[in-house]
Amino acid sequence: MPDTETEEREPLIHAAVSGHASAQPHATALIHDGVEFSYATLDAAADAYATEFAGRGVGPGTIVPLLLPRGPQSVAVQLAVLKCGAAYANIDGGWPAARQTAIIRQIAPKAVIALRGGVPECEAETVSLAPEDIRDTAARAQRFTPPALDASAPATVFFTSGTTGMPKGVVIPHRAVTRFFGPEGLAGFGPGHVTPQAAAIAWDMYAFEVWGQLRSGGAVVFVPDGHLMPGTLRELIRTAGVDTVWLTTSLFNVFVDEDVDCFAGLRQLLIGGEKLSPAPVRTFLQSHPGIPLHNGYGPAESCMLTTTRLIQPEDCEIGAGIPVGRPVPGTTVILLDEDDRPCVPGENGEVCIAGSGLAVCYLGQPELTAERFPTLRISGERVRVYRTGDIGVVDDEGVLHFRGRKDRQVKIRGHRIEPAEIEAAAARIDGVRQCVVIPLTEPDGTVSGMTLCYVVAPAGQDSGQPRDVLSESEVRAILARTLPAYLVPAVVRRFGRFPVTANGKVDQAELARVAAMPRGRAR
């Protein structure tokens, strides 16, 4: 159960950073292109921006969309928004403009902060920034006094795939971030520790990489070119002193297969976001017995992770998979059966999460919030939980094991994907009559991409235009204009009509079989 005393002790994110700026002003906070920026510089630059933003209506209770590339300037702007008492929502510059606009409209902000020229069409006021070295920003800073807030105030909003076809905004409070990296939290964060920042800016793991170290007094190095590759990791360990790394499972698998020595020099490695495969984990443990390897599990709705597990060699021999571990500080995992009664150890149930890591709500969706974050009576106590939709089991030692999903949600490279969101986007294409999205599964069980199967409307049926020419590449191109890259199906297949089962429903199994065949043979 959430411990109120612990909760009150949790600092605000920007207060923690300012604390380090006073205690260790010259310590390195950020490293970019070989240049080190101190805590004092970062904090002062944030003060300069905060003074500017506060005058433009950024204050408590507001959410500010940010359209900025990853780097020291965007971190200073995020801190400035927090200092104003507001929450920030990072918008990925790589998303299609239509999605950026839809998300900004959902936020309905007073102000949008963007680099000059990078603002999509919207009604809000735009604060246009020039690219700036934060040492120059810091030089013109005046001290900014943040309004009094408590750590339950919203700090950031992440957008994840939603079944209705619109992304869901998960509103995360300060304490969900700061409680996780506190003194009793994960090892590998704090003075002397360095983490590479490689996750996409709008993703929850961006916050993990950046605020994990900055809340604790450690440093963050920005990965050039975006993608972390084995060669880049090797270089950053040598040149920037990187010692603590987060990798999504599928990326970890590639690194181990292609260049297992690239991890040499790390002091800890965290992996997760998808189910682990035992073979690469075994190879890693054999090659690097001295590097602790942690499995991390948890949805964005309980920030940053819910359970962790220091992986032991014998974990690889468990048939049902490597355990996801025990709850992190300030977090409780409760398994509920179909009648919402707590499960006994060994019994499968829905994974429900309680504690100070929980999101405040889904942005602008009170009904969905009530459904996914109900307050339940458990063993006589009223507890607010997040219903994950994951199926799990807790063993006799209190360790959680992941068993699957209650619904169709899948994970690709750590991104949550609702097939229904892709189907909703495809169904909006003029000429698509019917569509089904099916995961592409690798032999080891990981999902590597999605297949969209569709049937075209016959000529003249909707707008009078002949539509049977709507090609697979056209459909893919249209989707790429509205969906972020990770939601665009890798394979698109047109069907004359869908196979059906005896009772007239689309035969998903047959569709999956045909879709998995090379295109030439399936035709």
Added chain:
Amino acid sequence: MPKSREDFADAPYEACETELEQSVAEIVAEVLDVDRVSRADSFYDFAGTSLQAIRICARIESTLGFKAQPLWLLSNDLLQDFVAELLSQSEQTSA
């Protein structure tokens, strides 16, 4: 057994023109699990995913010693263009 290239690509096969093209084509074919890749084939013809792009680039780095970013492959999806990008990027770094 790798799948046949002709199940994915309609254009006739074009043999590689340089040793580097040949080495990269072999890595791409291995990762995509097809028997061969033509220098004019697109990564997307084989339904290549971003994870496969990462694997291809990691293998190029570790076996051929060229720096390779997945983004270079995703935005230069024809094999010959990707190899040209690898060369031009490597010249920029050494310059």
